[in-house]
Amino acid sequence: MNNDLLYQIALTLIPNIGAVQSKILVDYFGNAENIFKAKIKELSAVEGIGEIRARYIKTFNQFQLAEEEIKFAEEQQIQCLFLTDEHYPKRLLHCYDAPTILYYKGNANLNSEKIVSIIGTRNNTDYGKQITEDIIEELMPYNVLIVSGLAFGIDATAHKIALQKELSTIGVLAHGLDTMYPPQHKSLSKEMLLNGGLLTEFRQNTKPDKFNFPQRNRIVAGMADATIIVETASKGGSMITAELAYNYNRDVFAVPGKIYDTKSSGCLSLIQQNKAVLLAKPSQLIEEMGWLQKKKQPKKQRELFIELSPDEKMIIDIVKQNEATSIDEIYLKSALSSSTVAAAILNLELQNVLISLPGKMYKLRD
DSSP states (O other): HHHHHHHHHHTTTTTOOOOOHHHHHHHHHHHHHHHHHHHHHHHHHSTTTHHHHHHHTTTTOOHHHHHHHHHHHHHTTEEEEEOOOOTTTTGGGGGTOSSEEEEEEEEEEETSSSEEEOOOOOSOHHHHHHOOOHHHHHGGGGGGGEEOOOOHHHHHHHHHHHHHTTEEEEEEOOOOOTSSSSGGGHHHHHHHHHHHHESOOOOTTTOOOOOOHHHHHHHHTTTEEEEEEOOSSSSHHHHHHHHHHHTTOEEEEOOOOOOOOOOHHHHHHHHHHSSSSSOOOOOHHHHHHOOOTTTOOOOOOOGGGTTTHHHHHHHHHHHHHHHEEEEEHHHHHHHOOOHHHHHHHHHHHHHHHHEEEEETTEEEOO
């Protein structure tokens, strides 16, 4: 039995300890086992925890559930990705409510260089389907990982077209990996396992209850560089995902439609509120994301620091000064905004220049 994994899964089972509190605790204690072995006074003193949550941690005795989950994961060849796992989606780590653990089955790289989420209504029009196909066609030469929620409509269309175009695609689920919702997508999900995968933060036997979907949506928004809303009404899951992406400082694009078409009302509202860029043509996405000059370029050696911005170079110089450097020291010495630092650090991690350590510390990769 993997003791590290046992404590990591157990952390997600403690009442009143959600993703935000778990992230705080892991940053403070370094790993899940240390959290369970800490004294109640130590736990209580952590900001955002307090005595009540500390007691929930110290009285937790449901480790059998964690053992059952490990057994299920081993049988089903599921990867359990904890916050500190090297394969955990690094873009999510910059979200304050990053999932504590993710259950993943598939072969796609969750830290692909370019990731785009494509979402929309369950009742799409032919226009929405065509636009989705045109967008993915435009993304083909750039080897973009396509993410969506495996729902009816635009989500399923995005997954299917990605597979047709031989692009990897990830379906983020609002339930455990022992089931499939909607059941009509069982065949599609099996195809995705061959070129992409299925991802969820929910354990086995978790049903697709309605309150799970907003949680699912934050993964769709947080693990991508950009979120594209093709068609949506003014309320619904796609609008929640768009709002999350906007609050995570991700690029958000909305496809315009007829002003009296309810299936485009959400997109038009996002554009009107300046929460999304109006996507006038698929090629605009490549230009806006700055990917145009990087098309089919050969990889360059990391040590040459090719294509790094002045902000990224400044952060490298700061981190070089110590064995490990805290995020607070980077903020202080760089005088950059928190969003600028977060974006720069993410890019450095993706280029294997910087390594994230427990306690919000960073060091240069050897």
